[in-house]
Structures are given as C-alpha cells and as structure tokens.
Amino acid sequence: MIRRLGVALLVWSAAPLVLAQTQLVLVRSTLSYHMSHPIHHVDGTSTEAKGKGTCGGAKCDFLIAAPVNSFKSGDSNRDLHMIEAVRGAQYPMVVVRTTLPNPIPADGTIYADLEVQFAGQDLHYPHVAFQKSTSGKQVQISGTVPATCSDFKIEPPSFLTVAIKNEIPVSVSMTWQPQ
Amino acid sequence: MRNILFYRLLPSLFLISMPIALAAQNVATVSLPDAPDAQQQSTQQPSSSSSQQTQPARPPDLSDLGFSPQQTQADPQLQARLDKRTHMLKVHQRLGLITLAPMAAALFTGSLAKGEDHEGRTFRAPSDANLDFHAALGGLTAAMYFTTAWYAIDAPRIAGTHHRGPIRFHEALAFVHGPGMIATPILGIMAYRQEQNGERVHGAASAHGAVAGITVAAYAASMLAVSWPPKFLHRH
Numbered sequence A: 001m002i003r004r005l006g007v008a009l010l011v012w013s014a015a016p017l018v019l020a021q022t023q024l025v026l027v028r029s030t031l032s033y034h035m036s037h038p039i040h041h042v043d044g045t046s047t048e049a050k051g052k053g054t055c056g057g058a059k060c061d062f063l064i065a066a067p068v069n070s071f072k073s074g075d076s077n078r079d080l081h082m083i084e085a086v087r088g089a090q091y092p093m094v095v096v097r098t099t100l101p102n103p104i105p106a107d108g109t110i111y112a113d114l115e116v117q118f119a120g121q122d123l124h125y126p127h128v129a130f131q132k133s134t135s136g137k138q139v140q141i142s143g144t145v146p147a148t149c150s151d152f153k154i155e156p157p158s159f160l161t162v163a164i165k166n167e168i169p170v171s172v173s174m175t176w177q178p179q
Numbered sequence B: 001m002r003n004i005l006f007y008r009l010l011p012s013l014f015l016i017s018m019p020i021a022l023a024a025q026n027v028a029t030v031s032l033p034d035a036p037d038a039q040q041q042s043t044q045q046p047s048s049s050s051s052q053q054t055q056p057a058r059p060p061d062l063s064d065l066g067f068s069p070q071q072t073q074a075d076p077q078l079q080a081r082l083d084k085r086t087h088m089l090k091v092h093q094r095l096g097l098i099t100l101a102p103m104a105a106a107l108f109t110g111s112l113a114k115g116e117d118h119e120g121r122t123f124r125a126p127s128d129a130n131l132d133f134h135a136a137l138g139g140l141t142a143a144m145y146f147t148t149a150w151y152a153i154d155a156p157r158i159a160g161t162h163h164r165g166p167i168r169f170h171e172a173l174a175f176v177h178g179p180g181m182i183a184t185p186i187l188g189i190m191a192y193r194q195e196q197n198g199e200r201v202h203g204a205a206s207a208h209g210a211v212a213g214i215t216v217a218a219y220a221a222s223m224l225a226v227s228w229p230p231k232f233l234h235r236h
Helices: A004-013 A076-085 B002-030 B037-047 B078-113 B130-152 B165-197 B203-224
Strands: A022-036 A041-046 A052-054 A059-067 A092-099 A108-119 A122-136 A140-143 A171-178
Touching: A022 A059, A041 A076, A052 B037, A076 B078, A076 B165, A108 A140, B078 B130, B078 B203, B130 B165, B165 B203
Parallel strands: none
Antiparallel strands: A022 A041, A022 A052, A022 A171, A052 A059, A059 A092, A092 A108, A108 A122, A122 A140, A140 A171
16 A cells, blocks of 8 residues: 555656657758749758657647858858848748647648747748658658748848849658657 | 545645646746737647647747847847848949940940041041040940949948849959959040051050940840849759
C-alpha cells in the first residue's frame, strides 16, 4: 500500500518533467523568394532558418524563423536594397508559426494555416498546401507560400524606374527530425 | 506497524515530491514565450496536472531557436542608414539613366564636329555651331556624370557587407569610365584649341574620340552589369 502510494505520488510530482511531448527540430532548410521584373528574375535564398516543432495533445505547434539578412540573391547591392525595402533592420526576422494535427498527417499533400510575421506585419495564410514525405526518421516538407508585396505593405522595389511584380512567392523546403 | 509507517512516510514522500513538481512548473513559467496573448494563454493551461495528457504542449518560441540577440534585435539606426543609402542610389540610378542621353548625343555630334579633307587637313564640319553644340553636350554630360557619381560615392556604406555579384563589375567599370570622363573633356579642349589655331589635331588630343568611345562603352557596360542576368538567361 505504502509502496503504491509512494510511486503514485512520485509519478504525480514528476509528471510535468516527463510530460509526453515529441519535439521536432529543423535540420535543413531552403527558403527562396522569387522576384520578377521585366528585365530579369531574381531568387533570394536563405539556408539559415531554424525551426522547432512541439507535439502534445492533439496538435503540433511549429515555429520557423530566419534572419531577413540571410537571404542571398547573388548580388550584395540587391540584397541590401531588399533589406531596406522590407524594413529588415527594424524587423530582422521572418517568423512563421503553424499548427498541424497530432499525429501529423501521412505523406502526401498537407494543408497548413500559416501565421507569418514579416516586415512589421502579421499575416495569416490559410490552407497553404505542402508536400510531406518521410525518409527514415526525417520528414521533408516543401511548398510555396503565396506572398505578395502588398500583403506586407512593401513598396515594390523598382529597377530602371520599373517596379517588380507584386507577387513574391516563397518556396520552402524543410527537413525535420525528432530531437 | 504498517499504519505507523504509512502515516510517517506519506507526508515525507509528499514533501519530497512537491519541490520537484514546483520546480518543473517554475521552469515552464520562466520560459513562457513572449508571443501573442492568445498563445500565452494556451501555454498557461498545462499547469493543471489532471489534464496534462490532453492539453497541447507549450508552443515553441523564438528564443527556443538559438538565434543571437544581435540577429533578432531591431536596429533603427541601420534602417535609417539603409533608407538613406537606397534614396541616394535611386537618385544615382535615375541620374545615370538621364546622363546617357547627353552622353550619346555628344558621341554622335562628335563625329560630325570635325573631319579631315582629302589632303589630311582638319576642317570643322558642318559648322562652328555644331562644334559648340558638341562642346556644350560634353560639358553637360561631364556635369551630370560627376553628380551621378557623387550620389554613389556619398551613399552610406553598410558595415560587414561583402561585395559580390554583378555589382562588383559595375563598380570596377567605374575605374574605366571615371578616368575616361576626366580625360575626354581635357582632350576635347586640347583638340578644340588646336583646331581653333588652324592646326591639325595631333598628339594626345587626337585620342579624344577614341577615349570618348571607350568611356561610353564602359558606361553602357556598367549599366548592363547591374541588370545582369537578363530574363532570358535566368534559370528558375
């Protein structure tokens, strides 16, 4: 009786420590924005995003963030102009939060509601399609976020007095694995 | 005996277990995210142990990701420098485009401004007025060119920026068209004076046209460099 009570008490007291949670960590990622101008196309890519996912209860919460200045387009002058245009010194991080059901749906197309913090704006992108595939312990997720300049109140940068297109889709490719 | 043990050990077990539980809950409280309120509310719910298995886990926070404070903190001064830089480079770009017009016109009128007859003697063709117009265009081009250059030279530098990509060619070509824009008017004045004196253009002055041509070519290449790669070469 005493032993049972003792064990029960210990389990109760230690429960917050061993709360059943699964944590996922972003091990590799490529985030690319695509910019279109009548003269040329530009892709700016960051591989410096970090992310974490926490699964508990009926949902998994994911957080992915990347420094704005980590996006490289192949031209340092253009990158500095991009940082200026998106107010990247004032708002230096692009942060994405999303929630998926726990367990995460099987491989194939999954849909996520994204909360994006960028350029001083908080935006909600509902029902964004991603492709999920599993390889061993690793989970690959890829998709495109249909971002636009006007969404984030960014004045479209111009080159030779001609502005870029409003659409700046962001391609996402991520590899997650349990921590 | 069993009852005595039970009543003595139960409180001590409880006392031992309480600090562990409290410590664990404190850890959770200390690391609460500074995210929006809605998320903060959800993070406070798991403190009830009875429903922990069904409650959602604490959503990850930006501080969990391991970014340095330098990466995540706003820098309004840097933003102001970037704003000023962009403004100055936009003016640089516009003036540079406008400068191309008098530059091309000066190059075109230059070929009309002088000529040689069949005996190799210099003549002013088609008239003095044309030569004056060419000189005026050259003067306007030089003034606009150096104003354009000033906006690039005076634009704030951003510390820690490593120059890469086509902008390097754009900047390198300035070492061609910059001296060219200094030399061309000087050689033009020399050629003009020689012609005024009725002399055949000779010496360094005879290179005026060639230097002008190279300068305009470098200037045009410099403009092309910043628009590189063109759309048709882009591999998406």
